[in-house]
Amino acid sequence: MAADHLTTTFAALASPTRRAILARLASGEASVNELAEPFEMTLPAVSKHLKVLERAGLIARGREAQWRPCRISGGPLAEVAEWVEHYRRFWEGSLDRLGEYLAEVQRKEGKHGRKPQS
């Protein structure tokens, strides 16, 4: 199967470094130099990660020749949010089941005449 948008996005996000770069960009635009500093990475290494993020459409870069700041581009993240939303019942459901279980335990304890502990 050809790589679709979502596959490219998930592959780009499957890296702690690239997610850390996004987290840094969440607080504002930054140049490659600024991004390289906190990560103690070489410029080529950072550039490589940025290319992956850019190819996935997760970041966009300014057009200024000298200082091409990177910024987050939200589109692919919106796609991820939309995709995961379809599965919400699978994690909310487990909390519901836990709630049902606890209610059942309390009901049974009540039946046997035990008083709830305070």
Added chain:
Amino acid sequence: MAADHLTTTFAALASPTRRAILARLASGEASVNELAEPFEMTLPAVSKHLKVLERAGLIARGREAQWRPCRISGGPLAEVAEWVEHYRRFWEGSLDRLGEYLAEVQRKEGKHGRKPQS
């Protein structure tokens, strides 16, 4: 950096086939045989994908020796939802900016005495 939960999850989701398997499981538990059918894949190929999903904690498998049904396990998806939620303003923001732009265009058109088209 060592692979963390989220990295393993995103890597597992970076496959159209594995996402299709999750979509199938969203409508109910299924055995490996049942999963292999619609994908026209060999059992070993499906098993390989299931192992990746299982290792990421995205699916769990029943204990019955004969029929080990697979089902979605919501935990890692909840983590993905929580992670992406931090970036919500980056896609909602762009809709806001589009709204501001359209409002500005309308305001300017009003200034020049043009009547809105109906």
